[in-house]
Amino acid sequence: MAEKKSKKQDGATGTVTVEQVRSANRKPKVQRETLIGLGLNKMHRRRTLKDTPQVRGMIAKIPHLVRVVDES
Numbered sequence: 001m002a003e004k005k006s007k008k009q010d011g012a013t014g015t016v017t018v019e020q021v022r023s024a025n026r027k028p029k030v031q032r033e034t035l036i037g038l039g040l041n042k043m044h045r046r047r048t049l050k051d052t053p054q055v056r057g058m059i060a061k062i063p064h065l066v067r068v069v070d071e072s
Contacts, residue, residue: 016051017070018059019044027065034058035065 020040024032038058039047046069049055059066 014051014072015048015070016055016059016068016072017046017048018066019046019069020065021067022065024065031062031065034062038066040066 018038018040020035020043023043024035024041035041038049038055039045048070051071059068
């Protein structure tokens with residue numbers, strides 16, 4: 001039988017709030033698209049997202065453009 005996965009195994013243990021701190025002007029297209037994927041496209045916007053490996057990977061690709069404000 002298949003086992004049920006808990007939330008910890010899925011990686012969705014909490015939330016993470018990110019803020020855009022630098023402009024995407026003159027940055028590669030893939031970095032601009034990553035910002036849009038995170039729901040950011042203007043300076044000082046904040047988004048609260050599920051803390052998943054996918055979101056962490058996106059944040060890791062553009063650490064010079066975003067700042068992690070809150071982790072819970």
